[in-house]
Amino acid sequence: xxxxxxxxxxxxxxxxxxxxxxxxxxxxxxxxxxxxxxxxxxxxxxxxxxxxxxxxxxxxxxxxxxxxxxxxxxxxxxxxxxxxxxxxxxxxxxxxxxxxxxxxxxxxxxxxxxxxxxxxxxxxxxxxxxxxxxxxxxxxxxxxxxxxxxxxxxxxxxxxxxxxxxxxxxxxxxxxxxxxxxxxxxxxxxxxxxxxxxxxxxxxxxxxxxxxxxxxxxxxxxxxxxxxxxxxxxxxxxxxxxxxxxxxxxxxxxxxxxxxxxxxxxxxxxxxxxxxxxxxxxxxxxxxxxxxxxxxxxxxxxxxxxxxxxxxxxxxxxxxxxx
Amino acid sequence: xxxxxxxxxxxxxxxxxxxxxxxxxxxxxxxxxxxxxxxxxxxxxxxxxxxxxxxxxxxxxxxxxxxxxxxxxxxxxxxxxxxxxxxxxxxxxxxxxxxxxxxxxxxxxxxxxxxxxxxxxxxxxxxxxxxxxxxxxxxxxxxxxxxxxxxxxxxxxxxxxxxxxxxxxxxxxxxxxxxxxxxxxxxxxxxxxxxxxxxxxxxxxxxxxxxxxxxxxxxxxxxxxxxxxxxxxxxxxxxxxxxxxxxxxxxxxxxxxxxxxxxxxxxxxxxxxxxxxxxxxxxxxxxxxxxxxxxxxxxxxxxxxxxxxxxxxxxxxxxxxxxxxxxxxxxxxxxxxxxxxxxxxxxxxxxxxxxxxxxxxxxxxxxxxxxxxxxxxxxxxxxxxxxxxxxxxxxxxxxxxxxxxxxxxxxxxxxxxxxxxxxxxxxxxxxxxxxxxxxxxxxxxxx
Numbered sequence: 001x002x003x004x005x006x007x008x009x010x011x012x013x014x015x016x017x018x019x020x021x022x023x024x025x026x027x028x029x030x031x032x033x034x035x036x037x038x039x040x041x042x043x044x045x046x047x048x049x050x051x052x053x054x055x056x057x058x059x060x061x062x063x064x065x066x067x068x069x070x071x072x073x074x075x076x077x078x079x080x081x082x083x084x085x086x087x088x089x090x091x092x093x094x095x096x097x098x099x100x101x102x103x104x105x106x107x108x109x110x111x112x113x114x115x116x117x118x119x120x121x122x123x124x125x126x127x128x129x130x131x132x133x134x135x136x137x138x139x140x141x142x143x144x145x146x147x148x149x150x151x152x153x154x155x156x157x158x159x160x161x162x163x164x165x166x167x168x169x170x171x172x173x174x175x176x177x178x179x180x181x182x183x184x185x186x187x188x189x190x191x192x193x194x195x196x197x198x199x200x201x202x203x204x205x206x207x208x209x210x211x212x213x214x215x216x217x218x219x220x221x222x223x224x225x226x227x228x229x230x231x232x233x234x235x236x237x238x239x240x241x242x243x244x245x246x247x248x249x250x251x252x253x254x255x256x257x258x259x260x261x262x263x264x265x266x267x268x269x270x271x272x273x274x275x276x277x278x279x280x281x282x283x284x285x286x287x288x289x290x291x292x293x294x295x296x297x298x299x300x301x302x303x304x305x306x307x308x309x310x311x312x313x314x315x316x317x318x319x320x321x322x323x
Numbered sequence: 324x325x326x327x328x329x330x331x332x333x334x335x336x337x338x339x340x341x342x343x344x345x346x347x348x349x350x351x352x353x354x355x356x357x358x359x360x361x362x363x364x365x366x367x368x369x370x371x372x373x374x375x376x377x378x379x380x381x382x383x384x385x386x387x388x389x390x391x392x393x394x395x396x397x398x399x400x401x402x403x404x405x406x407x408x409x410x411x412x413x414x415x416x417x418x419x420x421x422x423x424x425x426x427x428x429x430x431x432x433x434x435x436x437x438x439x440x441x442x443x444x445x446x447x448x449x450x451x452x453x454x455x456x457x458x459x460x461x462x463x464x465x466x467x468x469x470x471x472x473x474x475x476x477x478x479x480x481x482x483x484x485x486x487x488x489x490x491x492x493x494x495x496x497x498x499x500x501x502x503x504x505x506x507x508x509x510x511x512x513x514x515x516x517x518x519x520x521x522x523x524x525x526x527x528x529x530x531x532x533x534x535x536x537x538x539x540x541x542x543x544x545x546x547x548x549x550x551x552x553x554x555x556x557x558x559x560x561x562x563x564x565x566x567x568x569x570x571x572x573x574x575x576x577x578x579x580x581x582x583x584x585x586x587x588x589x590x591x592x593x594x595x596x597x598x599x600x601x602x603x604x605x606x607x608x609x610x611x612x613x614x615x616x617x618x619x620x621x622x623x624x625x626x627x628x629x630x631x632x633x634x635x636x637x638x639x640x641x642x643x644x645x646x647x648x649x650x651x652x653x654x655x656x657x658x659x660x661x662x663x664x665x666x667x668x669x670x671x672x673x674x675x676x677x678x679x680x681x682x683x684x685x686x687x688x689x690x691x692x693x694x695x696x697x698x699x700x701x702x703x704x705x706x707x708x709x710x711x712x713x714x715x716x717x718x719x720x721x722x723x724x725x726x727x728x729x730x731x732x733x734x735x736x737x738x739x740x741x742x743x744x745x746x747x748x749x750x751x752x753x754x755x756x757x758x759x760x761x762x763x764x765x766x767x768x769x770x
Contacts, residue, residue, distance in 0.1 A: 047681050047723070067720075097683065101683050104686055104690060105686060134710060159682065182675075183689065184685050186679030
């Protein structure tokens with residue numbers, strides 16, 4: 001066990017835990033934002049640099065601070081380690097820099113992007129970005145590519161998190177896509193326009209933190225906040241069959257994995273569940289999915305009628321006491 | 324005349340052949356190490372010698388060797404970093420081209436010290452002809468029994484391979500080099516684990532520069548203590564310096580560390596002064612990544628003491644008034660050089676060579692290049708200088724590998740020491756643009 005202190009909050013964690021995992025155990029505002037780290041994928045993280053923190057005390061044995069900011073998702077804790085995240089202006093400044101770098105070549109086409117509303121870059125930009133860009137050169141653009149019949153690739157929006165590459169490496173039999181070229185000309189693409197074709201390829205849509213990989217069966221059907229997420233399951237021979245259905249009326253517009261509060265799927269699902277079962281009768285609906293109150297998706301979504309009534313009751317009461 | 328240990332016999336005809344090399348004392352360190360020393364003795368000698376990595380970072384080699392993990396039943400590797408891609412550095416090429424057996428000999432001795440039975444020389448793609456020279460030398464060494472099974476009748480065996488890279492700057496970073504050697508895309512790994520624990524194919528690996536490995540032979544021959552007597556303080560031994568730029572005698576020089584910088588630039592034995600008798604304007608002392616220093620700060624530090632060619636003396640004053648010895652790529656600029664144009668060239672290089680893995684370097688290097696291009700083309704804005712400063716600050720230290728720092732330091736130092744020149748470019752674009760040699764605006768008006 002190792003004791004680690006993050007922004008003054010101490011916690012005992014097992015050896016081998018990363019700083020980020022320890023911060024998530026503590027929870028609250030001190031959790032560094034992540035764009036490329038995905039707890040379900042091995043060796044993910046370390047690329048986007050948004051989760052950088054400063055280690056002010058290395059460990060009990062070796063109290064020297066680390067000279068540079070470190071990526072919290074890839075740095076394991078030591079006993080007695082002290083870390084500063086939001087209490088350090090330096091870290092916040094560096095993170096603002098990273099967010100700016102991520103945004104300078106991002107098209108900011110949120111009004112027509114299917115990911116809007118559940119985009120991690122949107123949240124990150126809102127929390128740490130500048131209101132105005134200092135970048136006055138033409139932005140980098142790429143053509144969109146169809147990666148097989150179900151997935152559309154919008155390289156212009158990509159932030160190079162490598163999550164889709166790791167997903168293909170770790171949960172499918174073989175990988176046909178990866179990084180081409182170098183530096184800011186680098187792009188994620190398939191080998192000479194090969195299609196990504198296997199039973200679990202759809203998961204690369206779920207892991208994408210931005211709108212670079214989108215579901216071709218859902219594109220431009222609806223804004224996510226006009227759909228209602230429901231927990232549902234079916235008997236599937238390939239995967240657990242536990243999914244989130246995104247309904248509009250009685251139409252299943254989209255099927256995704258169930259995402260936890262860090263935006264990571266609980267279980268990967270197969271393509272059959274994701275793309276082919278678009279009828280409500282295919283599914284056993286368990287009930288409304290919990291959506292964080294701060295999310296734009298929750299504006300149109302109530303977990304149960306009872307809580308809705310309670311909420312309205314509270315508002316009415318507040319109004320009446322005001323008078 | 325300083326002591327020469329590495330390239331003392333480079334002028335001897337046919338020194339690249341094994342027989343001539345052996346006539347001049349070659350392969351003595353292999354015989355001495357394998358026959359009369361244990362591997363630990365060799366490591367101890369290197370530790371005592373105080374030898375520091377000659378590739379740029381200056382990390383003590385003996386310490387690096389002692390960090391090597393030695394688990395049972397797992398092979399260990401020695402990899403020689405011959406991917407000499409730092410602009411302004413060409414010392415390793417000279418050494419490998421002239422005396423290839425010096426490297427082969429060093430590889431055998433070092434591998435013996437580390438207990439590695441397989442060693443690789445990773446050489447950059449542009450040095451294709453050098454790789455032929457090395458392969459020839461290795462062939463000769465195999466034939467003479469210095470490589471292969473049971474070297475010189477002992478029970479130590481070593482196989483040595485030359486691998487040619489694709490020519491990317493990033494593959495000079497040790498973990499990117501290992502990735503490339505494994506046949507993958509040359510992207511730096513995220514550390515830890517360090518190569519000493521999990522390097523090539525996941526096995527403990529030591530990566531050393533060509534010059535470091537070649538320096539092991541004289542250390543074994545003369546003893547670590549004797550080697551440590553050369554040089555000043557913690558900078559021991561001799562160093563190859565690649566001198567280039569506006570000097571009368573550009574080339575590769577072997578110096579004893581501790582030589583005054585002024586003597587190195589102006590003495591006839593070395594650079595021989597500035598070309599055409601012009602004034603010196605600035606110096607990049609250790610390859611393009613290290614901060615550029617104006618003439619008055621390279622000759623004397625901020626306390627007025629003369630600067631020496633040592634790791635410590637050159638970095639005195641931190642980055643505010645100091646620089647680094649780096650890989651020894653010594654570039655001298657005379658008064659007609661435009662620092663802004665020079666910086667643009669460097670920024671273009673780092674933009675081109677950024678691997679694209681982590682965001683600050685991928686996006687930041689391109690942004691800096693675009694701004695500098697705008698300034699050089701005469702469309703700069705007054706706010707651009709502060710913007711450049713801000714961008715470099717946000718890249719430095721926030722990246723996976725040191726390429727981000729290497730891209731940020733030249734920009735930072737150029738703005739720190741030559742801000743007026745940027746301002747001249749921005750305020751008088753029509754006067755400065757298209758001028759072949761740079762002079763200040765006042766000089767141009769007078770001319």
